[in-house]
Structures are given as structure tokens and as C-alpha cells.
Amino acid sequence: MTIAMNPITRDRARGLLLGLALGDALGAPFEGRALVSADDLLAEERAPSRLVHTDDTALALVLAGHLADHRDTTLLDEDVLAREFAEAWRAEPWRGYGEGTPRVFGLITAGVPWADATRAFYQGQGSFGNGAAMRVAPVALVATSLHHAAELARRTAAVTHAHKHGQHGAACQAAATYLALRSDPARPLAVPAFLHDLSRVVRSAPWHEKFDRVAELVRHRPDPEHAGRALGNDASALGSVPTALLAFLTYPDRADEAIRYGVRAGGDTDTIAAMAGALAGARTGAGSLPEKWLRRLDISGRLWSLADHLT
Ligand code: AR6
Numbered sequence: 001m002t003i004a005m006n007p008i009t010r011d012r013a014r015g016l017l018l019g020l021a022l023g024d025a026l027g028a029p030f031e032g033r034a035l036v037s038a039d040d041l042l043a044e045e046r047a048p049s050r051l052v053h054t055d056d057t058a059l060a061l062v063l064a065g066h067l068a069d070h071r072d073t074t075l076l077d078e079d080v081l082a083r084e085f086a087e088a089w090r091a092e093p094w095r096g097y098g099e100g101t102p103r104v105f106g107l108i109t110a111g112v113p114w115a116d117a118t119r120a121f122y123q124g125q126g127s128f129g130n131g132a133a134m135r136v137a138p139v140a141l142v143a144t145s146l147h148h149a150a151e152l153a154r155r156t157a158a159v160t161h162a163h164k165h166g167q168h169g170a171a172c173q174a175a176a177t178y179l180a181l182r183s184d185p186a187r188p189l190a191v192p193a194f195l196h197d198l199s200r201v202v203r204s205a206p207w208h209e210k211f212d213r214v215a216e217l218v219r220h221r222p223d224p225e226h227a228g229r230a231l232g233n234d235a236s237a238l239g240s241v242p243t244a245l246l247a248f249l250t251y252p253d254r255a256d257e258a259i260r261y262g263v264r265a266g267g268d269t270d271t272i273a274a275m276a277g278a279l280a281g282a283r284t285g286a287g288s289l290p291e292k293w294l295r296r297l298d299i300s301g302r303l304w305s306l307a308d309h310l311t
């Protein structure tokens with residue numbers, strides 16, 4: 001057991017949500033590109049336009065609001081949460097949703113129970129996409145232990161992602177966020193211990209292989225392009241959550257660099273950067289996030305107040 005139990009400060013709770021949204025919004029213009037050059041990313045960073053969030057942040061906001069509403073009772077009500085996610089999609093279907101989850105949301109909206117809706121696709125297996133992992137970070141704010149973070153994550157995942165890897169992805173991201181949030185920012189992050197803790201709550205051979213690969217890559221500090229190729233940069237959970245983890249573990253004390261690394265890994269840039277941003281922001285706090293990015297973000301205010309609600 002290596003978990004430091006530092007208190008969750010408001011700054012770190014805000015950092016978690018704002019880091020997620022910044023990664024999402026900065027990565028979104030590059031989604032689907034195999035390569036993102038440092039120059040192209042810098043141009044986006046310097047642009048005067050608003051930073052527009054996508055489905056990653058929209059659904060993380062729904063989850064954070066749900067946890068705030070149920071804080072003093074059950075924390076989670078899956079039936080309600082499924083409907084709230086579907087309502088957010090119906091209100092803003094243009095936010096960059098992938099192909100699979102809107103079909104599930106469509107069935108839920110039509111009254112099909114989520115347990116059936118999630119199995120109606122992919123030959124009954126359900127989705128192993130990263131959509132449950134991208135939105136899950138807020139559970140780390142209310143979880144009382146590492147196992148609790150993983151368990152809550154799996155429950156939030158199940159309402160859209162029936163496949164075990166979609167759920168493992170959410171458990172991994174939530175547990176990593178819990179560890180980041182509670183780590184001692186005055187001490188260097190102990191990467192082997194961090195990965196060991198994750199492997200205790202994500203008990204799956206393909207995930208353990210990824211954790212071993214992440215451990216090796218952190219030591220070699222590869223370019224983000226190489227990281228994307230080595231670990232994956234697609235919209236599957238197994239092909240993107242470990243890449244975000246690598247971005248964070250490479251720059252645990254620099255949220256801006258962790259986000260840049262996530263974007264420059266290519267592919268599902270917004271989601272990888274959103275997950276990396278949530279992890280790094282949870283460790284370093286909102287105060288460490290670039291002012292000029294925050295000023296451009298379209299929903300800073302809502303994220304700010306939700307973070308305060310949850311601490
Ligand atoms: N079999 C084959 N392919 C699959 C399976 C499966 N069981 N499950 C997922 N895929 P999806 P998400 C592939 O569509 O998890 C937004 O852009 C399939 O290629 O269920 O909500 C967000 O920003 C599918 O298109 O949705 C995220 O980037 C892909 O995995 C992403 O979408 C994603 O699964 C979130 O995706």
C-alpha cells in the first residue's frame with residue numbers, strides 16, 4: 001500500500017475538472033490526426049478563439065453534477081445517471097460524440113433499460129470504447145478509498161459500456177485520478193508504486209501488460225508520437241487510457257506538458273489529453289494551469305463551482 005492520503009483541496013478538485021476540460025478542448029481540433037506537430041499545437045495554444053469543450057467534458061459535467069446531487073445519499077443512481085447522460089446528448093448532439101454511444105443513448109431515451117441498451121450493439125458484448133473513462137475522473141473526488149474509486153467507476157461505466165474493457169478503462173482512470181489527487185505534491189511521484197496500486201484494482205492481464213509497458217516507457221521518455229504508436233491512440237479504452245497515463249507519469253508536475261503530450265500522441269487527441277489533464281490537474285491544482293488557456297475555456301465557471309460543490 002503506497003497511497004498518500006493528502007486532503008483534497010479545492011484547488012486540486014478544480015484542477016481535476018479544469019485539466020480535463022482543457023485537454024479536451026485543446027485536443028479536439030486535432031482529433032483523428034495521426035501526427036500533431038509541436039508547431040500546430042502551439043498555433044492552437046496561441047489562437048484567440050474560445051476553447052470549445054466536447055462530449056468528454058459534457059458527460060464529465062453530468063457525472064460531477066450527479067455525484068453532487070447524491071452526495072449525502074446513495075452517491076450513484078444508475079437509472080437516473082443513464083437518463084442524465086442521454087439527456088445531455090439529446091440537448092447537444094453536435095458535441096463530438098462517437099458513433100456507438102449515441103445509439104445507446106437513443107435506446108435509453110426511448111425507454112429501453114440501460115442494461116439492455118448497452119448490449120444491443122457489438123454482438124451483445126457492448127462497447128469497449130474509452131467513453132466511460134473520459135468522463136469518470138470526478139468519482140475520485142467522492143471515493144473513500146482506491147477500491148471505492150474503481151468500484152464507483154465501473155458502476156458509472158456500465159450504464160453505457162457493457163464490455164469489460166470499457167469498464168476496466170473507467171476503473172483505471174478513476175483509480176489513477178484518486179492516486180494523483182491524494183499524492184503529495186511536495187514529493188516526486190513514485191511511478192512503480194503508482195502502477196502497482198493500479199494493478200491491484202484493475203485485475204486484467206491485458207491491462208497489466210499495458211502497465212508494464214508504461215513503466216518501461218516512462219523510463220525512456222519517448223516522443224509522444226512514439227508513445228501513441230507503442231501504446232495506442234484510438235477510441236478503445238485499452239488503446240488510449242494507458243497512453244494518457246503515460247502522459248501524466250512523464251509530466252506529473254506539469255499539467256500543461258501532460259496535456260500537450262496527450263494531444264501530440266495523435267489519434268483520439270481530445271480524449272487522451274482530457275484524461276491526462278484530469279490526472280495532472282488533480283495533482284498540481286488549478287493554480288498550475290496556464291491562465292491564458294483558462295481564460296479561453298468556454299465553461300470554466302461551471303467547472304469551478306462544481307469542483308467547490310464536491311469538496
Ligand atoms: N467491438 C468492436 N469495436 C468496438 C467495440 C466492440 N465491442 N466497442 C467499441 N469499439 P463507442 P465511446 C470501437 O463508439 O466509448 C468520442 O469521440 C468502435 O470503433 O462505443 O463513447 C469521444 O470523444 C467505436 O467507434 O463510443 C471519445 O473519443 C469506438 O471503439 C470516443 O468518442 C468507440 O466506442 C468515446 O467513444
Ligand code: MG
Nearest residue numbers: 031268270271
Ligand atoms: Mg474523442
